[in-house]
Amino acid sequence: xxxxxxxxxxxxxxxxxxxxWLSTVLKAPGLAPLIRIYAVAxxxxxxxxxxxxxxxxxxxxxxxxxxxxxxxxxxxxxxxxTYWSGRRLILEQLAWMQVIxxxxxSLVAYRHAKPYxxxxxxxxxxxxxxxxxxxxxxxxxxLGAMIYKTTDRFMLGILMPTQLAAMRxxxxxxxxxxxxxxxxxxxxxxxxx
Numbered sequence: 001x002x003x004x005x006x007x008x009x010x011x012x013x014x015x016x017x018x019x020x021w022l023s024t025v026l027k028a029p030g031l032a033p034l035i036r037i038y039a040v041a042x043x044x045x046x047x048x049x050x051x052x053x054x055x056x057x058x059x060x061x062x063x064x065x066x067x068x069x070x071x072x073x074x075x076x077x078x079x080x081x082t083y084w085s086g087r088r089l090i091l092e093q094l095a096w097m098q099v100i101x102x103x104x105x106s107l108v109a110y111r112h113a114k115p116y117x118x119x120x121x122x123x124x125x126x127x128x129x130x131x132x133x134x135x136x137x138x139x140x141x142x143l144g145a146m147i148y149k150t151t152d153r154f155m156l157g158i159l160m161p162t163q164l165a166a167m168r169x170x171x172x173x174x175x176x177x178x179x180x181x182x183x184x185x186x187x188x189x190x191x192x193x
Contacts, residue, residue, distance in 0.1 A: 004049060012042055015042075019032040027162075040099050044099055048067060048109050057116075063112025070104055071105030074104055078094075156169040
């Protein structure tokens with residue numbers, strides 16, 4: 001849990017420091033406030049992630065399923081309600097809804113993880129070191145995969161002459177990449193198991 005919090009705070013720190021610069025480079029003036037909201041979402045996701053890890057370590061996959069399903073259904077429900085009610089979808093509201101959905105998902109995850117939670121009053125530095133060394137490789141692998149998957153969007157944002165052209169290009173390529181990404185879901189599930 002300490003490592004989870006430390007990594008979350010480090011990532012949030014880097015994102016918050018780079019928010020204005022990324023907003024300028026990507027020609028997206030509304031990006032900086034969204035990154036700040038994402039930092040809050042990242043903090044709220046920390047317990048959700050931890051509770052899911054604890055459950056998976058105990059071969060309980062029902063809790064993570066319910067927690068993630070709750071989070072996704074709430075978020076989708078908000079988008080569907082906004083669409084069908086004819087209200088205007090505001091990006092910041094969408095980001096805050098992500099925070100709320102993650103919080104509710106964390107509560108669901110906690111309820112399922114509670115029997116497995118054992119908090120120690122002291123830190124085992126030997127285990128912390130082992131987990132940190134393993135975590136560096138996991139973090140590096142995931143970071144590399146994330147950079148690989150998003151480089152095209154960043155390049156489109158940087159290379160397009162106007163913000164509108166960049167938004168259209170990303171809006172067109174993103175669904176295509178998501179459809180092809182469906183093939184990765186079974187592979188990722190098997191690797192996790």
